[in-house]
Amino acid sequence: MLMADLTPDLRETVAALAKPREAGCWRADGAEAAARRYSNAQLQEVMTDFWLNHFNVFLRKNEATPYYLVSYERDVIRPNALGKFEDLLEATAHSPAMMLYLDNAQSIGPDSLAAERGKIARNPDKKKKAPEA
Numbered sequence: 001m002l003m004a005d006l007t008p009d010l011r012e013t014v015a016a017l018a019k020p021r022e023a024g025c026w027r028a029d030g031a032e033a034a035a036r037r038y039s040n041a042q043l044q045e046v047m048t049d050f051w052l053n054h055f056n057v058f059l060r061k062n063e064a065t066p067y068y069l070v071s072y073e074r075d076v077i078r079p080n081a082l083g084k085f086e087d088l089l090e091a092t093a094h095s096p097a098m099m100l101y102l103d104n105a106q107s108i109g110p111d112s113l114a115a116e117r118g119k120i121a122r123n124p125d126k127k128k129k130a131p132e133a
Contacts, residue, residue, distance in 0.1 A: 013038050043082070044078075044081060044082060047081040047082055048073065048077055048078050048081040050081075051077050051080070051081050051088060052072075052073055052077045055077065055088075055092045055098070057069065057072065057097045057098060057100070057101035058101060061100065061101050062100070064100060065097065065100060065101065068095075068096050068097035068100060069097060071096075071097070072095055072096075072097035072098070075095075076091045076092055076095045076097070076098075077092070079091075
């Protein structure tokens with residue numbers, strides 16, 4: 001009875017809200033994704049979904065990840081979705097959500113001070129000798 005009074009466009013929108021996957025929505029997060037798909041900024045929304053899927057971070061990586069996802073989409077992906085790829089890549093690489101996802105806090109370079117300390121900690125007998133004068 002509700003559908004009978006709707007225009008064909010509104011019927012299509014209601015159908016998309018009920019079954020977003022069948023309507024071709026990129027992510028299956030329900031009515032919100034379908035509503036964004038039919039918004040005035042459709043290209044912005046589709047590209048935001050595309051880049052968020054491409055530069056994804058796993059929600060259950062650890063207990064802190066869910067707290068970073070909203071700001072990741074809002075502050076990193078969305079503002080750069082229609083811009084230059086280089087800017088998007090730079091913003092993504094420096095975002096706390098991506099650093100947490102990639103375990104960047106535990107990452108050290110092979111010639112860094114942290115790597116040298118790790119070598120000494122593993123082999124205390126091989127401490128570097130001071131150069132003789």
